Amino acid sequence: MKLHWSPKSPYVRKVMVVAHETGLVERLERVRSVAAMLEPNDRLMRDNPLSKIPTLVLDDGTTLFDSVVICEYLNDLAGASLFPEAGAAKWRALRWHAFGDGLLDALILWRNERDRPDASRSERLMNAFERKTIASLHWLDEEAQALQSAPFGIGHVALGCALGYLDFRFDSLGWRTHAPRLAGWGEAVHARPSFASTVPTLAG
Template identity: 35%
Template sequence: MRLLGTSASPFVAKVRMAAVLCGIELEFVSAETMEPSDTLLSANPLGKVPVLTTETGDQVFDSSVICEMLDRMSGNQLIPQTLDAFTRTRTFEAAASGVKDALILCLYEERFRPEDKRHAAWTERQMAKAERGLAWLEAHLDDLNEDPSVAYCALAALVGWMDLRFAGKVASQAPKVRAWTDAFFAAHPELAAVKPHLA
């Protein structure tokens, strides 16, 4: 199967980590999202990554759907099936994804909008969402199951991406999350190659 994405994307990294933990090999193909190619647009009309092309040629997106597919293919290695563990895992995943969403909006506002058209109050609201979400992740870190799950992938991908784009923020605002992430990558060195990085 082939995964279309960018090396720096936290959503792509989440999927790549999930695939490694599930023992499923994915061919990674780099895609440009700022000026999407016909290849990307034909795979996902939204022009977003990641997109998984299956062995039958079907396209699957977004990251949560792809991770759930990988989980089913592997016999539920990433998503617990008991109601309590399922709820905690998927809620934690959603919180990590929400922090990513808010921070990406802040980054895009600064990177792509002319300075005289930036909306400071809007950016502050997005940053406040991200910081509340990060605090929630810090407070609920002990809710994670002992076995690696999709929540592990979501959190590790988030922190890996924040290290690129918001260096020092995790350590200063969520020291438990920082320590957890360092320990996670130390325990799973095979994931270091697929965490967010600049190509």
């Protein structure tokens, strides 16, 4: 299987964490692919016309996207249990998964706005993203005990990657001061080999 990959993307990190957790990482051929918003990647677009990563190309040529679908595919391929099949555990995991992805969406939009030239940057939009992020951290802090008690699953993967992206791109926010209980949970999650092996980097 071929994975269009970047060491900077939190959505790619989700896939790589799942690949490590399911024992499938050695089956992935990683192809370094740049997916800049303003510069579509012609090579990537041959597999995904949206020019987005992660994109997974199966051995039969079928392409899968986005991270939600790829993670579930790898889970099923390995016969793993990161996606609970039914009941309250399923909806709790999917709820956390959706929240982690939603937080990442907001953070990426915030970073894109932050990186615009001063003259075209919207301070109102920047403030809105900051408010949403801090409110999300407070909400997650209330979820910390439930996260710690629940079996490790896809919700933990998504939220762990969101916190890792905060460390990578928003270190100055000091998110741990807004969510001290979540910080303890995050430290434990990031100590897992799957997370320790996928720390985002500007190199590569």
